[in-house]
Amino acid sequence: MKKIAAAALLVCFVSAPLLAQKYASINTTKANIRTCAGTKCAVKFYAWKYTPVIMVKASPDKEWVQVKDFEGFTGWVSASLLSPKGGMSAKVDLNVRKGPGVSNEIVCTVEKGYPFKYISKKGSWIEVEDDPADPKQGKCRGWIFNKNLWGFFKQ
Secondary structure, X not given: OHHHHHHHHHHHHHOOOOOOOEEEEEXXXXXXXXXXXXOOOOEEEEXXXXXXXXXXXXXXXXXXXXXEOXXXXXXXXXXXXXXXXXXXXXXXXXXXXXXXXXXXXXXXXXXXXXXXXXXXXXXXXXXXXXXXXXXXXXXXXXXXXXXXXXXXXXX
16 A cells, blocks of 8 residues: 555656656665666665755656755655655754754754654745664754745645
8 A cells, every 4th residue: 555655656756747846855774875776786875854856857666766956966765755745954064953043942953864854844944853873872953044044835
């Protein structure tokens, strides 16, 4: 059933016109982004939960999707590891703040590429939360100026 839902989701994404970019985010803790469509292909890089990607094209069997990240790196990921839910990546190393504004306390600092889940928006600030691979690290939840993020969210 899960495979059918993933395939249906993929068909919805991929069947749209090429000019209308379709976004997805990684829905698992760590996804292998591969050199070609298949588990026998080498791992090119990893993507973490909530990492936003642009879907470029699907494999003929619709099991794999070629994706591109915010830096333009491309690779193939299993369609079952993609979600239509939003995700955002830090475009630069940045501070996450307790409230929307630079005068607010810094709650955590993250590196370029760090993925987040969208929570809400207030003016030019986005409230985000992560889902760390190691739960002992604790969650990073706070506010980031929108020009420092790349991705999408569903409201």
